[in-house]
Amino acid sequence: MGRIIAIANQKGGVGKTTTAINLSACLAEAKQRVLVIDIDPQGNTTSGLGIDKEEKENTIYEVMLGEISIEQAICKEAFDCLDVIPSNVNLAGAEIDLIDIEDREYILKKSIAQIRKNYDYIILDCPPSLSMLTVNAMTAADTVLVPIQCEYYALEGLTQLIHTIHLVQKKLNPNLELEGVVFTMYDSRTNLSLQVVENVKDNLKQNIYKTIIPRNIRLAEAPSHGLPINIYDTKSSGAESYRLLAQEVMNNRNEGK
Numbered sequence: 001m002g003r004i005i006a007i008a009n010q011k012g013g014v015g016k017t018t019t020a021i022n023l024s025a026c027l028a029e030a031k032q033r034v035l036v037i038d039i040d041p042q043g044n045t046t047s048g049l050g051i052d053k054e055e056k057e058n059t060i061y062e063v064m065l066g067e068i069s070i071e072q073a074i075c076k077e078a079f080d081c082l083d084v085i086p087s088n089v090n091l092a093g094a095e096i097d098l099i100d101i102e103d104r105e106y107i108l109k110k111s112i113a114q115i116r117k118n119y120d121y122i123i124l125d126c127p128p129s130l131s132m133l134t135v136n137a138m139t140a141a142d143t144v145l146v147p148i149q150c151e152y153y154a155l156e157g158l159t160q161l162i163h164t165i166h167l168v169q170k171k172l173n174p175n176l177e178l179e180g181v182v183f184t185m186y187d188s189r190t191n192l193s194l195q196v197v198e199n200v201k202d203n204l205k206q207n208i209y210k211t212i213i214p215r216n217i218r219l220a221e222a223p224s225h226g227l228p229i230n231i232y233d234t235k236s237s238g239a240e241s242y243r244l245l246a247q248e249v250m251n252n253r254n255e256g257k
């Protein structure tokens with residue numbers, strides 16, 4: 001059964017999409033069967049994996065509206081072992097379109113249940129908000145992975161995010177766990193990055209990945225080529241660190257964490 005991981009943080013620009021793309025690609029490189037679902041109307045995971053988001057008519061939006069089955073939305077064209085369900089700007093309307101639907105928090109969970117057995121990992125890239133879409137992702141997920149950017153305001157909003165996770169656990173998905181926090185855009189030349197890491201560790205105490213993702217220009221360039229980092233620049237520090245993160249995610253699972 002596929003393990004479903006929602007990548008969430010209501011702050012924008014913290015590395016959610018970069019982590020969704022490259023963690024997925026590195027899990028696939030390690031011979032895992034991976035599906036990444038883009039749940040952000042910005043569609044950056046979709047385009048970052050070389051898929052023309054404007055051209056796609058079968059996206060997660062049509063799945064959520066019940067117009068197509070989830071199988072029909074799966075793109076196999078991206079990379080070996082890595083399937084993608086795209087999104088585009090239409091998804092921004094989902095919140096309103098689904099307002100009258102009963103059990104609307106469970107829409108994604110119900111769709112994913114139909115294909116879960118075909119994958120080892122299903123990665124959900126969430127939008128930068130705690131909206132209905134993010135709640136749908138957390139309701140469908142086994143775990144939440146939270147990227148935290150190593151900058152001064154890193155802790156801001158974390159309390160609210162953890163509160164939302166607790167609410168979802170209580171009301172919608174009692175099995176949801178915090179997969180872990182991963183630090184992103186770490187800059188070893190500044191004291192600030194180090195201070196942020198120490199500060200968050202003091203505040204959270206648990207579930208922090210050993211792997212820290214460095215700031216690496218190759219990671220920022222790769223999406224404009226429609227490639228994950230392990231293919232765009234396989235020896236870069238970005239590729240090495242996302243491989244280590246993928247390994248940690250697999251180890252945690254085996255150890256039942």
Ligand code: ADP
Nearest residue numbers: 012013014015016017018185214215216219220
């Ligand atoms: P989010 O999905 O949380 O909004 P993104 O993954 O899109 O964040 O990252 C925001 C910006 O930072 C993007 O331009 C991305 O290419 C860049 N970026 C993300 N992680 C790194 C990194 N480790 N090193 C350099 N640039 C990064």
Ligand code: MG
Nearest residue numbers: 016017040044
């Ligand atoms: Mg994003």
